[in-house]
Amino acid sequence: MVEIGRLITAMITPFDEQGEVDYNEARRLAVALVDSGSDGLVITGTTGETPTLTQEEKLKLYEVTKSAVGDRAAIIAGSTTYNTAQSIEASQDAERLGVDAILMTVPSYNKPPQEGLYQHFRTIAESVNLPCMLYNVPGRTATNMSLETTLRLSEVDNIIGVKEASSDLIQITKIIRDTSDGFRVWSGNDDETFPIMCAGGYGVVSVLSHLVGNQIKAMMGMILEGDIESAAAEHLRLLDIFKIMFSVSNPIPVKYSVGRAGFNVGKPRLPLVPPSEAEAAEIDAVVSRYNIDLPVDVAGDD
Numbered sequence: 361m362v363e364i365g366r367l368i369t370a371m372i373t374p375f376d377e378q379g380e381v382d383y384n385e386a387r388r389l390a391v392a393l394v395d396s397g398s399d400g401l402v403i404t405g406t407t408g409e410t411p412t413l414t415q416e417e418k419l420k421l422y423e424v425t426k427s428a429v430g431d432r433a434a435i436i437a438g439s440t441t442y443n444t445a446q447s448i449e450a451s452q453d454a455e456r457l458g459v460d461a462i463l464m465t466v467p468s469y470n471k472p473p474q475e476g477l478y479q480h481f482r483t484i485a486e487s488v489n490l491p492c493m494l495y496n497v498p499g500r501t502a503t504n505m506s507l508e509t510t511l512r513l514s515e516v517d518n519i520i521g522v523k524e525a526s527s528d529l530i531q532i533t534k535i536i537r538d539t540s541d542g543f544r545v546w547s548g549n550d551d552e553t554f555p556i557m558c559a560g561g562y563g564v565v566s567v568l569s570h571l572v573g574n575q576i577k578a579m580m581g582m583i584l585e586g587d588i589e590s591a592a593a594e595h596l597r598l599l600d601i602f603k604i605m606f607s608v609s610n611p612i613p614v615k616y617s618v619g620r621a622g623f624n625v626g627k628p629r630l631p632l633v634p635p636s637e638a639e640a641a642e643i644d645a646v647v648s649r650y651n652i653d654l655p656v657d658v659a660g661d662d
Contacts, residue, residue, distance in 0.1 A: 362460045362491060364434035364520075365399020367577050368546065369445060369570060370407035373421065374614050375626035381417050383625055387428040388658050392623070396653040397549040397573035399563075400434035401425060402463055406500065407567055407611045408440050412629040415450060423457045434460035436493065442467030446636050448487040461491045463523070474509045485519050495565075507531050507538070514543040521531030523548045523565045529555060536560040546624040550576070551602040554595035557583045567614050570601055571621065574653040604646040608635060613643050620644070622656035 371393060374385035390401055403425050404410040404418045413421075418439070426435045437454035439462055440447035449464050464481050472480065485492040494513060498504040504526055513519050514535075524532045525548025536545050536559055544562035547553040553564040557580060569576050573600060582591035605613045612628060617636050619625050627634050635643060 362434060364436060364461050364493075365493065366546075366580060367398055367569060367573065368400040368402060368434075368436065368563065368565045369393045369398040369573065370402040370405045370565055370567055371425070372570065372611050372618060372625055373404070373408040373413065374624065375629065376624075377626065378628070379629060381413070381421065382624065382626065383420060387424050388419055389618070389623055389625070390425040390428045390433075391653050391658045392572065393573065394429050394433045395655050395658065396569070397577040398433060398569055400436055400460070401429070402436045402438055402565060403459075405438035405463060405466075405495075405565075406408065406497070407614065408438065408609065409629055409632065412632075416438060417455075418450070419453055419457060422454050422459050425462075426458050436461040436463050436633045438463045438465065440484060442470050442472075444483055447480075447484050448511075451484055451488050451490075455488050455490050457617065459490070461493060461520075463490060463493050463495055464519075465495040466497065466501045466503050466505050468503075471503050474506050477503070477505055478509050478512055481513055481519065482516050485516050488518070490518065491520040492516075492518055493546070495525070496522060497525040499525065499527075504528070504531075507534050510535050511538055511613070514539040519543075521545060524556070524561075525549050525554065529559075532556055532561070533559045550605070551555045551599060553580070554591060558588065567605055567610060568598070570614050570618050571647065571652050571654055572598060572601060572650060575651075598650075600646050601650050604643055607642060608639055613639075616640060617643060617647050618654065620647070621652050621654050623654075 374382040439450040496505040521544030547556040547564040579594035
């Protein structure tokens, strides 16, 4: 299986002034994220506003971002929904375009039982020849994938790990403890990377790596080297920017901040809206206290 890395960015989707996907800016942003520490990029995840994208837009985003980063980073396609058959078709299309892995998110809205989750994910994983990462985010889907279901799915050959955003550190720690060494746990929340990695987690699927990717990667390196005291200090230093990026619905704050950093990423698509003046002022006040790692002097043309 391809190595998809410890620091993975859930990339925003740039839109132009007409609200259309800006593929050239997506190329530029993908390269900039890799240049500032990202080992992999989730394309068309929640942060990428995937519910508002057409299937054609998603597939082209996979194609252009993979072309932009080549072998420098993994492209992970957020190609699943609560429709199993459509998820299979979309994942197979993504595989044909050369993505490196699939992100499989717990279905929202229809609240399947645990056996349904197991069969849904296993069926999708067995339909492709790519590594698959589970994604548990009950705050958005209203369904928690249980410890027992995650353990069962960890036995599927190409399900390599889980992005855990349940904020249930007991459940997450037990997944780390009770799965094989080859099954990896990525934090799904930036402010939980430190405790999860200290418990043996592998990395993070990050939003804040849009802005402070090298700094997050340095903190992770401290943990891996056993310098927990220094890593804790970095975690505490970064905590305010971690928190402000979720002061309103993600990706509203991070998209606004990436725009302020010099990328023409546009406004979110409805039903998301830009931050209000008061919200923007609060975001700016916090972000201004940090060095921004994201380089803007990168090219996106083919």
